[in-house]
Amino acid sequence: MRRGLDKMTVLKAAAELADREGFDKITLASVAKKLQIRLPSLYNHVEGLAGLKKELALYSIRKLKNQLAEAAIGKSGAEALYSIGIAYVSFVRRHPGLYEAMMGAPDFLNPDIQAAGNEIVALLLHVLEAFELDPINAIHTVRGLRSIVHGFASLELRKGFNMDVNTDESLIHILHTYVAGLTCKE
Amino acid sequence: MRRGLDKMTVLKAAAELADREGFDKITLASVAKKLQIRLPSLYNHVEGLAGLKKELALYSIRKLKNQLAEAAIGKSGAEALYSIGIAYVSFVRRHPGLYEAMMGAPDFLNPDIQAAGNEIVALLLHVLEAFELDPINAIHTVRGLRSIVHGFASLELRKGFNMDVNTDESLIHILHTYVAGLTCKE
């Protein structure tokens, strides 16, 4: 068999293109050009543009999950939450296009994407055990943490924050405030 | 002058299409079909597809701003924050496609969009006066509130939450926790 590209090479090319030029610049034409092949040849590796984007979303969430898990190593409680939160935002800053590929997926109902998402949820639930929340509260809290880091990263990516005030400090402040709200009841 | 469509009619058609079919289904072709005109005729009202999306983003953020302002009427302090947060998420639920048009804008550097965004920030800062935060903390807190509501709405829209636990309760829980963190220092 003629050994040329494989799927991962295509995905990495698309990811780099997305991070460098923007997610909306991903077209089969632009990816093919970057790989120096003709456009239809990509169909040997991915199922069209929709397939490429779906695979890219999966690639993205798995990479994110790994980095979040790594950030939690050797930490616990509030310290672990801060580390994970910072890692999340850092991932989006380093991989803006790839992150958009993940959020740009029509929805998260794809089983593989859901599985990776569940691992992130499980990681957060595990860290939250130190807070001894009842199960329902723990779910609410995971949703809160995810909303905070995704919302923050997403708004920052869109240049939604005026740049006069340092954004790193904002992230820390927000996480501290939320965690304070978890611990000091009333 | 021949009186036919105007820009607002085009925008409303596109908004309805986005909310009903999804933001990605907005094309000049689909909008023209809905309006029963030929595609190139749209160029009399908007500057191509990019222009339409930019106008739609502006239309969206202004509408959102109005509904947030309305939600704050007659309320203050924490109660006002909850009301605004719920109104934000409610807007996204009622106008998923329009909200995506707003977040899908390449960035918020457009002056008109920034102006509308600043009004939302000003509204939140005004409500936060009751908390007597120092100015920098107030900025961080506004960013926190925006991150929470945008992140929550965005994840919910993408079906990012398992549906076993009620999402309305999650939103209340998150806002309560964050506000608790603001008030009970340490």
Next chain:
DNA sequence: TATTATAACTAATATGATTAGTTTTTCAAG
């Protein structure tokens, strides 16, 4: 060395965006 699966290719078609240039209609000025 011959076979075969794979991965590239060319060619053709469809949809959508855009531009250029034309026609039609309505309002308002004469």
Next chain:
DNA sequence: CTTGAAAAACTAATCATATTAGTTATAATA
């Protein structure tokens, strides 16, 4: 009324991209 200008529709042509069908070339392996 008539007529002329402006606005808003149109047709036609071009370009880019995605997709499908069918073909060719190559490399692993039998």
